[in-house]
Amino acid sequence: SQQGEEDPQALSIQEGENATMNCSYKTSINNLQWYRQNSGRGLVHLILIRSNEREKHSGRLRVTLDTSKKSSSLLITASRAADTASYFCATLDSNYQLIWGAGTKLIIKP
């Protein structure tokens, strides 16, 4: 698998603030997904955005995709303590290789 890049690696914000995480990749893709992983738990699929989409919303989540810059961002609005987790982007490139970011560790302070 290839390593994508996420930034920041860690993010600590106050409850109620917005959190933005970014993900970059190197090859062409058909879609990109964001996952959440709570400490000691498995993966939870959050949202999928296709390569022909620029923005997608799901509840308090907003994902953008810029294929020209090969990057995506995940915005969580009005953060809550329960949003504390690690967030990963994942996709398959044209050779079936998994591109998997190192993750952003998000901490929401009460």
Added chain:
Amino acid sequence: DVKVTQSSRYLVKRTGEKVFLECVQDMDHENMFWYRQDPGLGLRLIYFSYDVKMKEKGDIPEGYSVSREKKERFSLILESASTNQTSMYLCASSDRNTIYFGEGSWLTVV
């Protein structure tokens, strides 16, 4: 929605035991994967299968085997569990464009 189900979420096994991790997907995907996730090492591919009874070694196949007797089921087998196989194991399935992960199986070998 695609569902990738890993039957065992948390297991504790003894050194030398044979361990089976089961994974089932309900989307008729041809491709299925087993990864392990370790802190600081990201996701590492153990084995993948692109059809029934077909398997390919990934990056770290040593100490593992797999079985794909039916399209929907992909099993990971630890022939003789060792403490360095303590990890979180993730199953995934994919179509041509999108990879879907299960929630993960936490294995502790004592």
